[in-house]
Amino acid sequence: MDDHTDQTRKPRADAVRNRERVLEAAKTVFNAGGPEASLEAVAKRAGVGIGTLYRHFPTREDLFEAVYRREVEQLSELAEQLKNAKDPVDALRRWLRSGVEFVATKKGMVAALALAVQSGSELHAFSFERLTKAIGSLLDRAAAAGAMRADVSPEDLLRAFFGMCYMHDQPGWQSSVLRMLDVFVDGLRVQPAGKPKVRLPKPAKPAVKRKR
Amino acid sequence: MDDHTDQTRKPRADAVRNRERVLEAAKTVFNAGGPEASLEAVAKRAGVGIGTLYRHFPTREDLFEAVYRREVEQLSELAEQLKNAKDPVDALRRWLRSGVEFVATKKGMVAALALAVQSGSELHAFSFERLTKAIGSLLDRAAAAGAMRADVSPEDLLRAFFGMCYMHDQPGWQSSVLRMLDVFVDGLRVQPAGKPKVRLPKPAKPAVKRKR
DNA sequence: TGTTAAACGGAGGGTGCCTCCGTATCTTCG
DNA sequence: CGAAGATACGGAGGCACCCTCCGTTTAACA
Structure with missing residues (x-):
């Protein structure tokens, strides 16, 4: 059934688990600290080595994409x-x-x-x-x-x-x-009339005060 | 004006010169490399030590402000x-x-x-x-x-x-x-009379889905 | 249980940030 | 002019982070 051209080996359990852990950790860290957060912090929180993180997600962007x-x-x-x-x-x-x-x-x-x-x-x-x-x-x-x-x-x-x-x-x-x-x-929105300088008698109330 | 207690000494010539050099270098480096550019690169290009750069512009923002x-x-x-x-x-x-x-x-x-x-x-x-x-x-x-x-x-x-x-x-x-x-x-622009689109008190339209 | 490929982890080299302080240089004043 | 003192210089050094590389571990399969 399985000849050697068919490389369907079951993915290693630890790999799957670690990937999930990293994702979870990254979610937490990124949501809190923003996109600049340290990847080493993510790895640490996930309880894996930094190398493992990079193997699963070679670039920071890959990780973002997976997380979001x-x-x-x-x-x-x-x-x-x-x-x-x-x-x-x-x-x-x-x-x-x-x-x-x-x-x-x-x-x-x-x-x-x-x-x-x-x-x-x-x-x-x-x-x-x-x-x-x-x-x-x-x-x-x-x-x-x-x-x-x-x-x-x-x-x-x-x-x-x-x-x-x-x-x-x-x-x-x-x-x-x-x-x-x-x-x-x-x-x-498509403008109704050409471009008339329509004036409104009373200006709307500002939502925000000018400061200083 | 401030004659008595505060005796202002003439600013040192090298300090003035270096400040100018840093500004010039920063202008070049930032314009080319964007705001993330290395400050050490700026110092090097200016021909001054990194310490000098930081003394004149304690934060990156200070430098931006001066440059622009x-x-x-x-x-x-x-x-x-x-x-x-x-x-x-x-x-x-x-x-x-x-x-x-x-x-x-x-x-x-x-x-x-x-x-x-x-x-x-x-x-x-x-x-x-x-x-x-x-x-x-x-x-x-x-x-x-x-x-x-x-x-x-x-x-x-x-x-x-x-x-x-x-x-x-x-x-x-x-x-x-x-x-x-x-x-x-x-x-x-104030919208023409066709639709009264100018919201007075509230910036929001009513029927938006509530957050989960 | 042995073989083997896959995955692990972290040391290490690189870059950049920022501080600290011994040294060099400038201004002032006698 | 020359000394004294104030001021500025420079870069080493500690830290954090990035990313790679490779010796070691471990799970899958027979």
């Missing part, structure tokens, strides 16, 4: 569900908000996003593809419905989104990002 | 000039584009922006204050003219702008950022 695969999939699936929403613009808005939620909880998530944005080139197909497709489907639907401009690529949007989330260390980042995303989505 | 002070001032002055433009929205747009230009030329400039955004707290007053005021004046004018929503703070805008510029390593980043900024500015 599930989250990326969730975002992707959410996009799928939102395709059925009534208002396609609102669907996009909701999707972006969920993204912010993720970043808020999991500090390492920005790394996965960075990865997705950066890897326009070749490697790291997974996150990039999933997220690009997720956004793309939302954008396409909105554009097809004539509700949104069609000259913005999923990559563009992903970049803008990621960029806004990138500074997630400061005091009020989350509400700021949400505000900016609202502005952004408004900008994405 | 001029650029920040330029951006600030540009905002001053643009205050006289006819269309305040367009003025903002132009200002942002100039910012992109800066980042494109000087890779280290993003560091100065990061600094400006991050330091919402206390330290590093210079860049933060200058840029905040620059944007603030443009925003205020546009809002006063009723052309733009007033619920966006200069800090918000600075953050969004910086975020978009942050990924400035990829192939098409520049055009992508310009595109996104256009979208963004469109979103900032």
Whole structure:
């Protein structure tokens, strides 16, 4: 049955176990300390040698991808569900908000996003593809419905989104990002009239006071 | 003025000279290699010891601030000039584009922006204050003219702008950022009467899925 | 149980950060 | 000018992290 060209040997139990341990440790460490956290700290927490970590995940990016695969999939699936929403613009808005939620909880998530944005080139197909497709489907639907401009690529949007989330260390980042995303989505909507300088009698109340 | 107890001695010539050398070297190194570049490389290029570098600029941020002070001032002055433009929205747009230009030329400039955004707290007053005021004046004018929503703070805008510029390593980043900024500015404009999109008290639309 | 390939772990070489302090140099003043 | 004292210089050294390499261990299979 098994001739020697068929190399189906059962994977070693310790290897499987260690891989899992590293993933678990990395999740904890990255979520707490962000994407810059020490890999040696991860190895230590996992109770394995640094060599083992590197064997399983040759680059830091590989580790990010593995750790946040599930989250990326969730975002992707959410996009799928939102395709059925009534208002396609609102669907996009909701999707972006969920993204912010993720970043808020999991500090390492920005790394996965960075990865997705950066890897326009070749490697790291997974996150990039999933997220690009997720956004793309939302954008396409909105554009097809004539509700949104069609000259913005999923990559563009992903970049803008990621960029806004990138500074997630400061005091009020989350509400700021949400505000900016609202502005952004408004900008994405197809403008009703040409470009009239419409004036509103009373300006809206500022959400944030100017300081100093 | 300060004649009696405080006798100020003339600053040593070598100190002045070295400071200048470090600045010059840092400019070159940061512009080429980005904000992560090695400080020891800067010291070597300046022909001084690492200790000298640290004495003049105790933190990396101090060095950024000194190196990009001029650029920040330029951006600030540009905002001053643009205050006289006819269309305040367009003025903002132009200002942002100039910012992109800066980042494109000087890779280290993003560091100065990061600094400006991050330091919402206390330290590093210079860049933060200058840029905040620059944007603030443009925003205020546009809002006063009723052309733009007033619920966006200069800090918000600075953050969004910086975020978009942050990924400035990829192939098409520049055009992508310009595109996104256009979208963004469109979103900032007060929306025509068709849909009352200007939210008054709350930045959020109601029906968003609650966090799990 | 023996053979063997796969996996382990950590030492080690490299880089960068930052501090500390003995030495060199500049300014001031007699 | 020359000494004295203040000021600045430089780089060694301790630390943390990165990543590779290879001798040793261990699990799978017969």
